[in-house]
Amino acid sequence: MTMNGDSPASVDARAVSFGVEAKTLLDSVDMRAERGQFVGLIGPNGAGKSTLLRTLSGVLRNQEGTVWLEGADLQSMPARDVAAMLALVPQIAPYTQGFTAFELVLMGRYPHLGRFQVEGETDDRIAKAAMRLTETEEFETRTLDTLSGGERQRVFLARALAQQPRILLLDEPTSNLDVLHQLTILGLVRKLVDEGLTAIAAIHDLNLAARYFDRLVLISEGRVLTEGRPEEVLTPETIESAFGVRAAVYRDPVTDALAISLIGPAQGDGVAPPDRAAAGQNGMSSASRR
Amino acid sequence: MQAVGLTTLRSYRQMGISARLAIGGALLLALVIVVGLISLSLGPVDISVGDVAWIVLSALGFDTPEFGRTEQLVIEQIRLPRIIVVAIAAGFTGLFFLALPLFAFAGAIAAAFLVYGIAVVGGHFSMATLLLAGVAVNAFLGAIVSAIIIFLPDNELLREVLFWLAGGLDARAWEHVRIATPLIVGSTAVLLLMSRDLNLMMLGDDEARSMGVRVGVTRVALLATAALATGAAVAVSGTIAFVGLVIPHVLRLVLGPDNRVLIPMSALGGAVFVMAADTVARMVIEPAEIRVGILTAFVGAPFFIFLLIKNKRQVYSL
Numbered sequence: 001m002t003m004n005g006d007s008p009a010s011v012d013a014r015a016v017s018f019g020v021e022a023k024t025l026l027d028s029v030d031m032r033a034e035r036g037q038f039v040g041l042i043g044p045n046g047a048g049k050s051t052l053l054r055t056l057s058g059v060l061r062n063q064e065g066t067v068w069l070e071g072a073d074l075q076s077m078p079a080r081d082v083a084a085m086l087a088l089v090p091q092i093a094p095y096t097q098g099f100t101a102f103e104l105v106l107m108g109r110y111p112h113l114g115r116f117q118v119e120g121e122t123d124d125r126i127a128k129a130a131m132r133l134t135e136t137e138e139f140e141t142r143t144l145d146t147l148s149g150g151e152r153q154r155v156f157l158a159r160a161l162a163q164q165p166r167i168l169l170l171d172e173p174t175s176n177l178d179v180l181h182q183l184t185i186l187g188l189v190r191k192l193v194d195e196g197l198t199a200i201a202a203i204h205d206l207n208l209a210a211r212y213f214d215r216l217v218l219i220s221e222g223r224v225l226t227e228g229r230p231e232e233v234l235t236p237e238t239i240e241s242a243f244g245v246r247a248a249v250y251r252d253p254v255t256d257a258l259a260i261s262l263i264g265p266a267q268g269d270g271v272a273p274p275d276r277a278a279a280g281q282n283g284m285s286s287a288s289r290r
Numbered sequence: 291m292q293a294v295g296l297t298t299l300r301s302y303r304q305m306g307i308s309a310r311l312a313i314g315g316a317l318l319l320a321l322v323i324v325v326g327l328i329s330l331s332l333g334p335v336d337i338s339v340g341d342v343a344w345i346v347l348s349a350l351g352f353d354t355p356e357f358g359r360t361e362q363l364v365i366e367q368i369r370l371p372r373i374i375v376v377a378i379a380a381g382f383t384g385l386f387f388l389a390l391p392l393f394a395f396a397g398a399i400a401a402a403f404l405v406y407g408i409a410v411v412g413g414h415f416s417m418a419t420l421l422l423a424g425v426a427v428n429a430f431l432g433a434i435v436s437a438i439i440i441f442l443p444d445n446e447l448l449r450e451v452l453f454w455l456a457g458g459l460d461a462r463a464w465e466h467v468r469i470a471t472p473l474i475v476g477s478t479a480v481l482l483l484m485s486r487d488l489n490l491m492m493l494g495d496d497e498a499r500s501m502g503v504r505v506g507v508t509r510v511a512l513l514a515t516a517a518l519a520t521g522a523a524v525a526v527s528g529t530i531a532f533v534g535l536v537i538p539h540v541l542r543l544v545l546g547p548d549n550r551v552l553i554p555m556s557a558l559g560g561a562v563f564v565m566a567a568d569t570v571a572r573m574v575i576e577p578a579e580i581r582v583g584i585l586t587a588f589v590g591a592p593f594f595i596f597l598l599i600k601n602k603r604q605v606y607s608l
Contacts, residue, residue, distance in 0.1 A: 059499045083502030094494050098547035100303065107490060111502040115483055118307050118550075141304060163501075 008071030010035045010167050010198035011056055016065035018055055025051045027222040028065065033167075033200050033215075038193040040209045041202040042233075043219035044243050049202035050091060052219065053169045056200065057088040069167065083111035087160035091171035091202075093144075093152040101139040101147065101155045105131055108162030123162075130161035133188060135181075149176040157185065161192075168192070170201035174208060186212045206247075210234055210258035218242055230258055240266050303546050310551050318558035325562050329569040330369045337361045346370070372462040373565060374471075401427060402517035406510070453581070455529060466526040477519035478557055484512055485549040492547065530583040532590030533560050540597060 011033040018026040026048050033039045041049045054060040056067055058074050067074040069085060087108070108130070109123040131137045134154045144152055153176050160168060168189065174182040182205075190212050193199050203209045209216055209230065216233040218225045220242045226233055239247040244266045252259035302310065330342045337345075341357050345365045348354040408423035409416060435455070442448045487508045490498040495505050520534075538556040545551055564586065571580040 054496070057500050059496050078502075079499065079504055080502035083500065088500040090497065090500075094497060098542065099489075099492075100546075102304075103546075103548065107493075107501065110486065110490060113486075124306075141300065 007035065008068065009033060010037075010070060011200065012068040013052075013056060014066050014068070016052075016055060016062045016067060018051055018060060018062045025222050026055065026062070029219070029222070029224055031217050031224065031227070033198050035166075035198050036193060036196050037198055037214045038190060038212065039200045040213035040216045040230075041200065041219060042204070042206065042209050042216055042242075043225075047219040047242075048222040049219055050171050051222075053088065053171050053200065053202055057086060057169050058082045059088065080111045083163065085165060086167040086169065087163040087165035088169045089153075089157050089160045089171060089173060091175060093149070093156040095145055095152075098143055098145075100141055100143050101136060101158075102127065102131070102141065104144060104155055105136075105159045105162050108159040111163065126164065127158075127162045130158040131155075133161060134158040135184065150178060150181060153177065154181065154185065166196075166198065168197055168199045170199065172202050172204060174203065174205065182208060206234060206239070206260045206262075207257075210260060211255070234258060234260060299544065307548070307550055310545070310548075311554065314545060314551060314555050315558065318555060318562065321562045322558055322565070325565045325569075326373055329373055329565050330365060332569055332573055333364070333369065335360065335364050337365065367463075371464045371467050372568070374467045399514060399517045399521065401431065402513050406513055453528070455583075462526065470522045470526045473522035474519050477515045477522075478553065480515045481512070481519075481553050482550065484508060484515075485553050488512065488549045489547075492549075528583060530564060530586055532587045532594070533564055536590040536594045537563055539594065543597065 009032050011031070013029060013031045015028045015030060016026055017024065017028050029048070029052060031039075031052070041052060043049055051060065055062045056074075058067075058077075058079065061075065069077070069082070074082065105127040106119055106123060108127065109119055113119065113123070128137070131140065134157050136151070136154050136158050139147055139151060139155060144155065147155065153173065157170070157173065160170075170189070173185055173189070177185060186208060189197075189199050189201070193214075201213075203213075211230075213230060215228060216230050217227040218233050218238060225242055226238055234249055236247050236249055239245055239249075239260070239262075246263040246266050248261045248263060250259055250261075251257070302313070305313070327339050327342050327346075330346070331337050331339045341361055342365060344354040344357055345362050348357075348362075349366055349370070405420065405423045405427050408427075409420035411419075439448060439451055442451065487498070487503045490501050490503050491505060491508065498505050537560045538552060541555050541559050542552055545555060564582065567585050567589065568582045571582045571585045574580060
């Protein structure tokens with residue numbers, strides 16, 4: 001858990017706690033992401049995944065513990081320096097009145113520009129490249145209010161990439177995306193990670209979690225339950241204890257990836273499983289949630 | 291025709307920031323000059339637009355042909371200061387801070403921070419609370435103003451207060467220009483420097499913070515600067531209603547939401563609008579005057595409602 005040799009971890013949160021009024025949302029969380037790793041945060045609704053991401057990005061200030069970014073204490077860093085190093089893609093991309101997708105992506109250059117500077121050709125080029133990567137070039141001149149939730153989510157990812165961060169935090173990046181874009185966007189992040197980016201994403205879909213991430217951190221009620229490689233974390237036992245769902249875990253014969261079939265809620269075990277699960281006993285049928 | 295207009299607008303929106311500033315600025319500045327010259331030439335003493343132009347140029351120190359002394363006096367001492375007060379004050383006169391001229395700055399800033407203080411109670415800023423707090427504080431201060439008016443000892447004073455409240459630009463002298471100009475020009479420059487932060491803050495506090503904006507400090511600084519400029523404007527012109535609400539919103543529909551363009555263009559657009567309104571106010575029922583604040587509200591409010599209902603979506607989603 002402590003220093004490992006020469007270079008400090010990209011993100012190293014130690015005993016981080018955060019609460020609002022009497023409610024504790026994060027309870028002494030330790031988590032680490034090394035450079036060039038893709039780390040997934042999984043856990044039920046309200047477990048603290050978004051809160052943890054917002055704390056790691058400095059948007060929220062943790063009351064206890066320390067977040068180290070590349071060896072520097074997050075809370076002592078100027079907000080601009082943090083933003084030049086780290087980008088956060090929100091789960092719900094906010095509507096803005098009238099800004100075009102390109103204008104929004106160009107805003108990603110903010111932390112790299114001085115107060116008296118305006119965006120130049122280099123910034124334009126970086127913004128356009130980011131839109132190409134996320135396949136959002138076609139929305140360039142459209143205003144954000146005319147885009148669908150998923151389209152807007154990809155535009156916000158483009159903005160995060162235009163920030164040219166070394167650390168990318170994504171809050172459920174696939175939540176509004178169609179299946180094709182779930183694969184292309186996670187594939188894109190995976191590729192950038194292989195090129196040296198560090199990424200941490202909250203994700204609900206356990207099959208995608210199993211397939212794309214180097215490490216998973218399972219969070220429940222503000223605490224880390226377990227962490228490790230996907231096959232270590234995604235076991236029927238941990239899934240049942242964290243989510244209250246019975247699951248089967250196996251190698252998918254088609255993709256050869258780790259696959260999870262969710263059988264049904266664990267409580268009321270055996271008595272009247274919900275609709276489809278009763279028929280789906282051949283283990284192959286419903287591999288995705290819902 | 292409409293299609294051509296939309297295409298032009300669309301390509302304007304896609305230009306770089308410098309081009310948008312240069313083109314929009316040049317067009318509006320030309321309008322300021324044209325409307326300004328026309329406004330200067332109209333009045334009880336009839337002076338041609340050409341003479342007006344020569345008088346203004348000579349006042350700026352250029353060599354010009356001869357013109358009449360009377361005309362020169364009328365322009366330099368009466369109409370020019372009025373016009374300049376109009377022009378510089380106009381971008382900022384939309385907010386309804388009620389305080390008498392001497393205490394206008396202090397009053398404006400105190401009112402602004404009272405409203406802001408209410409909106410951030412509990413540590414969380416909310417736009418809806420801000421607006422409602424503004425309405426409440428405005429009503430409260432309005433009641434104080436009403437009380438003051440009722441207990442005013444003499445009618446002469448009463449007339450003066452009412453005139454100022456209705457917003458008026460008569461009898462403005464160079465003194466007023468000297469008071470207001472540095473404050474307003476300075477504040478505008480500061481607002482411009484913060485306009486990119488403002489763009490990010492329009493996406494929400496969290497978004498702005500994650501992009502490296504120091505949201506709390508920036509908001510307080512923006513508020514103080516805007517209050518200062520508004521206080522200076524209101525001190526010299528009284529409350530001229532609806533300009534600050536209508537002009538930025540109209541320009542926003544046309545030029546897009548980028549505050550780096552919108553702030554300077556609103557200052558120029560506001561100048562054009564109030565100069566035109568002031569000229570009309572002076573001329574319609576000569577030799578009497580309609581209060582310019584009444585006129586702007588009369589024209590501004592219905593026009594704004596019309597825009598909201600009719601055009602908003604269409605023009606927005608270029």
